[in-house]
Amino acid sequence: MPKTINILFLAAEADPFIKVGGLGDVAGSLPAVLHSLSDEEFSLDIRLAIPFHPAMHIDGLRPLGMFTLNKGATELQVELMESTLKGVPVYLVGGDPIRLTGSVYSSDANLDAEKYAFFSLAALEIPKQVDWLPRVLHANDWHTALSVYGSLTKRWDHPGPHPASVVSVHNLPFLGPEVGSILEAYGIRLAPTDLPEWARTRPLPLGLWASDAIVAVSPSYADEIMTPEYGSGLNDFLRARNDRISGIVNGLDVDAFDPATDEALVANFDSTSLSGRSRNKLELQKRLDFTQNPDIPLVAMVSRMDVQKGVDLALSAIRSMKAEAFQAIILGTGDSQIEKKAQKLEADLPGKFKIETRYDAKLARQIYAGADMLLMPSRYEPCGLSQMIAMRYGCVPVVRAVGGLKDTVQNERTGFTFQKAHHQSLKRAMLRAFSVFAEKVRWVEIQRAGMEQDFSWAASAERYLELYKSLLSK
Numbered sequence: 001m002p003k004t005i006n007i008l009f010l011a012a013e014a015d016p017f018i019k020v021g022g023l024g025d026v027a028g029s030l031p032a033v034l035h036s037l038s039d040e041e042f043s044l045d046i047r048l049a050i051p052f053h054p055a056m057h058i059d060g061l062r063p064l065g066m067f068t069l070n071k072g073a074t075e076l077q078v079e080l081m082e083s084t085l086k087g088v089p090v091y092l093v094g095g096d097p098i099r100l101t102g103s104v105y106s107s108d109a110n111l112d113a114e115k116y117a118f119f120s121l122a123a124l125e126i127p128k129q130v131d132w133l134p135r136v137l138h139a140n141d142w143h144t145a146l147s148v149y150g151s152l153t154k155r156w157d158h159p160g161p162h163p164a165s166v167v168s169v170h171n172l173p174f175l176g177p178e179v180g181s182i183l184e185a186y187g188i189r190l191a192p193t194d195l196p197e198w199a200r201t202r203p204l205p206l207g208l209w210a211s212d213a214i215v216a217v218s219p220s221y222a223d224e225i226m227t228p229e230y231g232s233g234l235n236d237f238l239r240a241r242n243d244r245i246s247g248i249v250n251g252l253d254v255d256a257f258d259p260a261t262d263e264a265l266v267a268n269f270d271s272t273s274l275s276g277r278s279r280n281k282l283e284l285q286k287r288l289d290f291t292q293n294p295d296i297p298l299v300a301m302v303s304r305m306d307v308q309k310g311v312d313l314a315l316s317a318i319r320s321m322k323a324e325a326f327q328a329i330i331l332g333t334g335d336s337q338i339e340k341k342a343q344k345l346e347a348d349l350p351g352k353f354k355i356e357t358r359y360d361a362k363l364a365r366q367i368y369a370g371a372d373m374l375l376m377p378s379r380y381e382p383c384g385l386s387q388m389i390a391m392r393y394g395c396v397p398v399v400r401a402v403g404g405l406k407d408t409v410q411n412e413r414t415g416f417t418f419q420k421a422h423h424q425s426l427k428r429a430m431l432r433a434f435s436v437f438a439e440k441v442r443w444v445e446i447q448r449a450g451m452e453q454d455f456s457w458a459a460s461a462e463r464y465l466e467l468y469k470s471l472l473s474k
Contacts, residue, residue: 030250052081062082137163214244221383226242259393264366265280384408398418
């Protein structure tokens with residue numbers, strides 16, 4: 001009979017309940033895959049906890065009751081509800097601090113500080129409310145990292161050992177706002193002296209300090225966060241804890257992203273038959289008012305408009321290549337200045353460059369299925385999902401060899417990589433890709449090699465299982 005490992009998995013968002021970014025994909029997929037895992041020694045009882053954001057509308061919620069969380073002389077009411085996701089129990093935590101903002105993430109750092117401190121500490125009371133003791137507490141990013149720090153001072157009312165803790169780092173520069181006074185109000189003392197002084201009241205550094213294991217979302221990013229360039233001022237602190245740090249690449253929901261069944265496409269296809277893909281390209285060219293010609297390389301970006309994503313590098317590279325025969329589409333929204341530059345480029349390159357400044361999930365899938373190349377010139381990229389989706393849809397990625405991009409794209413086998421965060425380096429990589437695109441047989445080989453990569457959660461989930469087992473063995 002396998003031994004059961006109880007895991008409480010905390011995140012700010014989880015698809016399909018609510019999703020803003022890649023964390024929502026991870027929290028909506030990984031727990032379910034972990035739930036299905038077992039071996040001769042262990043099985044996993046994993047339960048997900050997320051805030052009950054006001055924007056969420058969920059049918060069939062089951063109220064589990066209410067309890068209080070003390071903040072100074074004030075008793076804050078906490079509402080606990082339950083749902084399920086692919087067999088995984090999901091706990092939704094509500095209360096006034098969570099209702100203060102209508103969105104998952106606010107532009108007001110003080111509101112987010114209060115919201116996520118409240119959620120992180122309230123989540124530590126869930127085991128008592130449902131009579132279930134976690135052996136592992138797994139937090140994600142700064143929003144839930146305070147649960148790991150708070151758990152050091154939590155007196156669990158159940159018999160058994162204190163839970164081991166894991167913090168997954170999806171984006172290190174987002175350390176979270178100042179929370180010193182908030183924690184003191186909740187009766188949580190600030191103890192760590194081996195953090196840089198400026199970091200001792202920030203949620204993510206506190207969680208990293210308290211955690212038994214730190215997981216970066218790709219092996220290369222795990223190495224990078226221990227360097228001055230990518231360490232966000234914590235590189236020395238992290239390097240001193242390198243024995244706790246590992247990197248596990250995020251997976252992809254391969255059932256949700258499958259060109260053979262995707263209803264958003266005008267024609268379905270797979271790696272054994274790419275003829276349907278040509279129809280998607282012609283339809284995409286038509287929609288974008290481009291010349292319908294299968295021999296013109298169609299380049300795309302599906303990205304948040306952000307300097308981190310290198311959108312500015314892509315715009316400069318495309319402008320410098322205006323004499324070349326190609327078409328380009330960027331779908332995304334974000335930084336207003338970058339959006340304006342993209343709109344200016346569209347005006348200067350009519351019929352060659354198109355910008356769509358919005359979020360459009362259906363168009364994104366059509367782009368993956370119809371474009372020939374996907375650009376990801378990121379200045380840093382902890383993991384990235386777009387390059388995995390692109391490869392699954394036969395869209396060849398052109399990426400900067402950094403973080404998860406370096407770990408998932410093989411140069412001139414499944415895509416094209418470049419080193420420097422400079423538009424000329426990106427331009428040279430694009431020209432290499434254009435050259436190979438003209439060699440139809442070789443291009444199809446690269447497409448198929450990418451489509452046949454296994455980016456499912458299965459392999460990554462096995463690594464998490466091994467991590468949990470190793471923590472408990474210690």
